[in-house]
Amino acid sequence: MRAGTLLFPTLREAPAEAQIASHSLMLRAALIRMLASGLYTYMPLGTRSLQKITNIIREEMNNAGGQEFIFPILLPKELLTPSGRWEIFRQELFRLKDRHGSDHALGATHEEAFTELVGREVRSYRQLPINLYQIHTKFRDEIRPRFGVMRSREFIMKDAYSFHADDASLDATYNTMSETYRKIFKRVGLDVVSVKADSGAMGGSGSEEFMVLCDVGEEEIISCTDCDYRANAEKAECKSEYRSEEPAQSVAKAATPNVSTIKALEEFFKVEASKFIKTLIYQREDKSHAAVLIRGDLDVNETKLANYFGGETPVLADDKAVREITGARTGFAGPVGMKKKIPIIADNSIKTVFNGITGANEDDAHLTNVNLTRDFTPDAFVDLRLVKAGDNCIQCGGKLKSNRGLELGHVFKLGKKYTEAFKVTVLDEANKDIVPTMGCYGIGVNRTLAAVIEQHHDEKGIVFPISVAPFEVSIALLDTDGAIREAAERIYNELRAAGADVLLDDRNERPGVKFNDADLIGIPIRITVGKRGIAAGTVELKLRREKDKADVPVADIVARTLELRKKLFQELS
Ligand SMILES: [Zn+2]
Structure with a gap:
């Protein structure tokens, strides 16, 4: 074209x-x-x-x-x-x-x-x-x-x-x-x-x-x-980190006025988030509820939870439902002593919490030293955790990245x-x-x-793989003078006859414009036909992805280009 x-x-x-x-x-x-x-x-x-x-x-x-x-x-x-x-x-x-x-x-x-x-x-x-x-x-x-x-x-x-x-x-x-x-x-x-x-x-x-x-x-x-x-x-799944068991201590109630987020609790109790048992109340499609427990430093992967619920999307219960179920406002729920009995589903991470802190199901109160089995027993353990970079690989224990x-x-x-x-x-x-x-x-x-x-570009534009480029070869014709145009036309026709997809840039534009456009469009092979080269019997051959240019005898350019084209295609097969 x-x-x-x-x-x-x-x-x-x-x-x-x-x-x-x-x-x-x-x-x-x-x-x-x-x-x-x-x-x-x-x-x-x-x-x-x-x-x-x-x-x-x-x-x-x-x-x-x-x-x-x-x-x-x-x-x-x-x-x-x-x-x-x-x-x-x-x-x-x-x-x-x-x-x-x-x-x-x-x-x-x-x-x-x-x-x-x-x-x-x-x-x-x-x-x-x-x-x-x-x-x-x-x-x-x-x-x-x-x-x-x-x-x-x-x-x-x-x-x-x-x-x-x-x-x-x-x-x-x-x-x-x-x-x-x-x-x-x-x-x-x-x-x-x-x-x-x-x-x-x-x-x-x-x-x-x-x-x-x-x-x-x-x-x-x-x-x-x-x-x-x-x-x-x-x-994504990950391996649970090992945490050494601590001797169980007695449950105690602590007054926690208006301290309800994990971040606020961390500051209040001066302990790490992994000490907390986060308790979330979800509403199911049939309007029943379930409590989901997860370690305080982790988040629930709602896709995993949806799969556990048979494909239905879980939604967090509203404040009114939370109060009916737990007896407290949102932020103070826990697995011990809930007012209304609902299924308790625990993420596996709960097994690594010893003497944990959790909501007391009472406004402005938390329980400390809460332990699995002694104080509460979930109805099911499920992998519900949202895996993050830095967690341990389920296959080899190595570090995961995102x-x-x-x-x-x-x-x-x-x-x-x-x-x-x-x-x-x-x-x-x-x-x-x-x-x-x-x-x-x-x-x-x-x-x-x-x-x-996205994968193939640089500061000048697209660097198309040859298989996808709008044209495989561009010919920049720099002077429209008879012999020069003739050489370019001959190269263009011979390459096309050999099956190459060629753009002949015969516009009345400055060389810089032609080069910039060919680079921007990302045409993989460029041939430059100009006065100086033709006088010496050569044209210039350049790959879009490389800096180097080569002067090639006019007589060889078609064969050299076809060879290069074949090589570029082979790289992709
Ligand atoms: Zn691994």
Whole structure:
């Protein structure tokens, strides 16, 4: 393509609204423009990069046996009802009515559509396994769209759904997809970490997230500094620290007027936070209550608590309920002598508190020297603690650290949730109806592009991996004089004929402008054709990621460039 006919209005200054490098550079390099909050237009350069990513995904999905579909984006309410998602996606779903008043939604994900289709079209176990996918637009009504295309309201996703007659078959496809994702991310030049999570009911590792470490990531990843342990903070576990047992002393009541927070208690009693038994009263969905105990220096991981409660989100009880249950106002609850009997769930850390201090279930009073078993017995011990950097690794005891991670892809064993909801059955070998089991596999395409830029840029702009760059080679034509233009045109045509993706910068601009734009856009290979070089029979060859330039004889430049191009691609395979 010729730069003179390409619409790429690059910006010299970083736009004020962009808080992160990828957002700023995508705007500056004219990859995208914002249409409205969370809605972006892909300009020609951005479209080229995005298409290169989708092509890589498509190739690898097809290699892995995937079959591509295009489903409607507009989904009728009836399709989202059996799975309950019309209700569950309360805020996220864009809803609309057609002219007849029928409810519809813009697809946020397509489990239902694929499952319903398989239910109608697949009859026998012999047709399984199948792995169906699409690369298509999705919509989510984000509460706060931000960071450019990292979190937008409209985005492109590759979503795949596999269907199986048995768990062994699901395991095999799940593993293939996990491998496929590694290949995809390598080919686009991304360093990803994968976080395996146990999704409980499925047994084994039922879920793996592919993330890039990046400050604006919405997830916290806990990893070990000594071994390969890595987990989402929501699920991370750690080893309990050892604390030597102390001889039990007698319980005593202490007046603690208006001292109710752990911080205030630490100051009041002049002891460390780990001496306290924090008691939190939660309200369940059925309006019953439960007390949760955790050591004073720790916090409850509400995701773990939600899992313990069977998936319902716990909420802290209000002051009125706290008073009814404990007999005191909020801040003075404890496991000893509660007015109303409710289940007491203790985090494992409670086992390391000896002669602890806890609320007396009485306004302005605490109990000291409280001990497990002698003074109270929880109904259950559960791992509820929020793991932090510095805690001990559950695998090796080493120190854990914390990073932000941005999720790009997810492979997940769904099981029979959707096939059961849609009453999908196929005939097995014995001609008996069985319910197929499912896997699902997503990749966010736009955020993959943004993540590539987060990982590959410098002070001059983007440093694209060749596989994703809008163009592989740029030719800066510095003088438009006959012989010079002719040389540049010849190089351009020969490279294109050999399959290279080339931008010929034939604009009537100063050399500095051309170099700056090529650097900002991040084109991996640059050839400079100028008066001085041509007089000496050479052109200049430079890699975007390196400082050095080389003068190459005009006769050799096409071969040298193609060789370099091949090498850059090989690095990504
Ligand atoms: Zn470890």
